[in-house]
Amino acid sequence: MSELGCVPDALSYSVVLKVLCDDSRSQRALDLLQMMSKEGGGCAPNVVAYSTFIHGFCKEGKVSQACDLFDEMVQQGVKPNVVTYTSVIDALCKARAMDKAESFLRHMVNHGVRPNNVTYKYMIQGYSTLGWLKEAVKIFRETTSRGLILDDVTRNLFVASLCNHGRSKEAAEFAHQMIETGTTVSISTYSIILGELCRNNCTEEAIILFRKLGAVNVKFDITIFNTMIDAMYRVQRREEANILFAAISANGLVPNASTYRIMITSIVKEGSMEEADHMFSSMETSGYAPSSVLLNDIIRMLLEKGEIVKAGNYLSKVDGKCISLEASTGLLMMHLFSREGKYHEQIRSLPARYEFFGVSTVE
Structure with missing residues (x-):
């Protein structure tokens, strides 16, 4: 373009920059970014160019370089957008640098950029992976209060983390909130919560949640039926367990x-x-x-x-x-049949190959 006397504009640079970043050629991309800065005027790097390059660094795991470029971007008077912040936050969470990720989140909010569901998703996944449940709960509440929808993977990781740390009742509370607010949740999320409630002897809470889900016509899978039938039997509610067993075929399973x-x-x-x-x-x-x-x-x-x-x-x-x-x-069998005289007659009723367990007492 230069040889033909055609001066590349910001869009031209951005297209090539994106290709280089997608191809993990960060040094070439950095050279291009410096060329843009030298051109100045309409070719000066904008938020799209910086965000593309920062995302490229993050994808390559070069978190420190991404943060340095973020600082340069701010110093040049280019305002980061939600994509820029989210890219850095994602990289920091994957690097388990949650303190820095939280700092970026605060910086983002303080500068008038609203986090979206993807931003919150990375924060919740990072906190949940490390078991920082207080922080994960705080972010989860903020997400739901804003009416943002998290993906199934994030929800499942969050509730599983709560359950694994003995907070299945709290996970159930979030499930009730999601039902009441009409939030679409996959059956796998509810399955995790119900399963953990039952394993932690919170059967009554599991039954309440199960009935509430049935009332809003959630389509259960066979895993949930199995979980609840087992729970019913454990608390001597045999009739209800049998009703659930009969309901399996009625639900097309x-x-x-x-x-x-x-x-x-x-x-x-x-x-x-x-x-x-x-x-x-x-x-x-x-x-x-x-x-x-x-x-x-x-x-x-x-x-x-x-x-x-x-x-x-x-x-x-x-x-x-x-x-x-x-x-x-x-x-x-050996322990029982060693009791002198108690099971002589019954031992003879066993298949021949098993009678040897009681041979000493029979003789």
Whole structure:
């Protein structure tokens, strides 16, 4: 262009600058930026040129150089915009320099530039990754108060961080707020919160949230049904658990292996073996082969109840399959059958290959 007597304008420089930055050729881009500064006038670097170059440095992990260029930009009287600030904040958060990221956020607000959902996203992800929950909660509240929408990855990371640090109830409070404000949230976010509430013995809170979600017609997946069925059984609300099990098909879903495992083991614990046998048959009819974990769980529970004959029925299901007894199951059998005279008759009802567990007492 120069050889033809055509002077490049700011747009020409910006286009080439972007290509160099996208191609991680930061030194060439820096040379070009200096050329723009020398040209002056209409070619002087503007906010777009500086922001492009700063983003390029950040993408290459050159955070210090990006910050230096930001300072130069301000000194030259070019006002950074939301894109400029967000690029630097993103790089600082990824470098786990949250104090500097927070300083940039304050600088941004103090100079009349409003953070957007992407800016807040990087701050929340940075705080959550480091477990700085007080700061993450503050930013999350500010984001929702402004009606900004965070992406699923950020929401999930935030609530998971709260749950992992024993603050599942607080995560549930945010879930209630999002429901009440009509914020669109993916089912995976709710699944994380419900799961953590149940694991932390906050079953009542989980049930309340679950019902509230149902009231606003949230479409549940099978994972949430499994979580809530298990929770219902844990607090002896069997009828409600059975209603949820029946609701699976009504919601266009089908029970999976985890569903059957939860149902069968919960029913066995309650001593309803006929119903457990029926559920076990339904599982096999549905195409789910019993796993080694499930069979061992059932056998151990029956042995602990002294139901040797019934345990023998499930021991027979192990035969002919690529399933083996777990060490804990074998040890339990040896412990029980070592009790002199107590299980002589029941031992004889076991499949022949397992009678050796009680051979010393039978003799």
